[in-house]
Amino acid sequence: MATAILRESTIMKIHYGTALAAVALVAVHVLMRLTSGGFAASLEYETVLANYRFLPYALMLEIILVLLSIHGFNGLRVILLELRQGPRYEKAVSYGCLAAMFALIAYGSRTIIMTNMGMV
Amino acid sequence: MALQAAAGQASAQQTGTQRTITLRIARSNPAHDSSTTGFDDFDVPYEKWTTVLDAILEVKKSLDHSVAVRYSCRQATCGSCGMMINGRPRLACFTKIDELNSSVITVEPLQNFPVIRDLAVGFDSLFENHREVRPYLDRENTELEGVPDGELKEYPQSPEELEQYIQFANCIKCGLCNAACPTMATDSSFLGPQALAQAYRYVGDSRDKGKDSRLKVIDDSHGIWRCHFAGSCSQVCPKGVDPAMGIQLLRGYMLGFGGGSGNNNQK
Numbered sequence: 001m002a003t004a005i006l007r008e009s010t011i012m013k014i015h016y017g018t019a020l021a022a023v024a025l026v027a028v029h030v031l032m033r034l035t036s037g038g039f040a041a042s043l044e045y046e047t048v049l050a051n052y053r054f055l056p057y058a059l060m061l062e063i064i065l066v067l068l069s070i071h072g073f074n075g076l077r078v079i080l081l082e083l084r085q086g087p088r089y090e091k092a093v094s095y096g097c098l099a100a101m102f103a104l105i106a107y108g109s110r111t112i113i114m115t116n117m118g119m120v
Numbered sequence: 121m122a123l124q125a126a127a128g129q130a131s132a133q134q135t136g137t138q139r140t141i142t143l144r145i146a147r148s149n150p151a152h153d154s155s156t157t158g159f160d161d162f163d164v165p166y167e168k169w170t171t172v173l174d175a176i177l178e179v180k181k182s183l184d185h186s187v188a189v190r191y192s193c194r195q196a197t198c199g200s201c202g203m204m205i206n207g208r209p210r211l212a213c214f215t216k217i218d219e220l221n222s223s224v225i226t227v228e229p230l231q232n233f234p235v236i237r238d239l240a241v242g243f244d245s246l247f248e249n250h251r252e253v254r255p256y257l258d259r260e261n262t263e264l265e266g267v268p269d270g271e272l273k274e275y276p277q278s279p280e281e282l283e284q285y286i287q288f289a290n291c292i293k294c295g296l297c298n299a300a301c302p303t304m305a306t307d308s309s310f311l312g313p314q315a316l317a318q319a320y321r322y323v324g325d326s327r328d329k330g331k332d333s334r335l336k337v338i339d340d341s342h343g344i345w346r347c348h349f350a351g352s353c354s355q356v357c358p359k360g361v362d363p364a365m366g367i368q369l370l371r372g373y374m375l376g377f378g379g380g381s382g383n384n385n386q387k
Binding site: 007008009010012013016078081082083085090 | 306308
């Protein structure tokens with residue numbers, strides 16, 4: 001399980017760190033939605049594409065994706081570990097969450113990269 | 121039983137100078153029959169100074185000697201008589217009937233512990249977790265080399281250093297904090313507030329040198345990070361210990377915010 005590689009305190013430091021960083025970056029993201037011609041306009045198809053194609057913004061979205069995936073799936077792991085115990089179950093939960101996290105990051109990154117490169 | 125009152129009957133009555141209370145005692149015997157659990161009600165006379173333990177012992181003496189309860193010192197020192205009293209973990213010997221302001225007093229075994237019988241629960245997990253955090257001062261044997269036979273070696277400590285941990289040394293291992301802990305209710309592998317607070321008691325002690333091995337035990341997926349800081353452990357402690365604070369101090373120490381005695385190099 002993840003704790004075999006990392007100590008729980010290291011995992012929790014990453015957990016708290018990703019939360020703090022995500023709060024800061026999501027705040028920037030929300031402010032940019034509000035300041036770029038209004039919230040409704042910011043959700044229009046062309047505006048969204050333009051955002052993805054603007055490299056610094058796409059990079060920020062990628063970082064938010066990574067931060068929230070790490071934080072969210074570790075939170076899910078912690079909740080599931082409290083619901084049931086047992087070595088096999090805990091191993092399955094830890095590796096399952098890790099796999100789901102990588103899958104989500106890969107899928108999200110694919111969207112960001114393809115849109116940024118004009119493939120959408 | 122003729123002396124048993126009907127469930128829910130309000131019976132705090134003034135009969136001459138003596139009042140009576142309805143004591144509802146949870147009855148179960150998992151080793152014999154795990155399916156039968158219930159309550160027996162007893163009318164028990166009480167005075168201003170009568171404790172819940174006194175009332176239970178009165179039941180055992182006069183009404184039903186088969187009630188199983190564990191107790192010893194009767195002065196909140198041994199930590200044996202913890203139980204749920206009106207839904208809250210308390211020491212029966214330290215809880216006066218008068219202060220509960222209730223005509224019916226319900227006593228049940230402590231939550232989050234396996235029931236042995238009636239009000240007696242098994243403390244094996246509590247003591248096992250307590251042992252796991254190495255609840256003693258860890259020093260090198262070599263420090264005693266060169267000390268002449270018959271002479272003592274002192275490890276001096278300032279009042280400020282004592283202040284770091286002394287409240288946690290008041291723990292009597294009664295298990296009330298573990299019974300109140302919401303994490304313990306779902307996570308059977310969680311070390312629990314009692315063991316974690318004791319870990320801080322020794323991490324915070326300037327004479328201790330065993331921090332690394334102790335922190336390894338609590339830095340586990342069912343260790344200190346699973347505390348949700350509900351604070352219920354501190355609410356129910358009969359000795360005024362604040363396990364929730366100990367856990368947060370220990371977390372701070374592990375995150376590098378200081379705390380603990382930070383003196384692994386003490387001479």
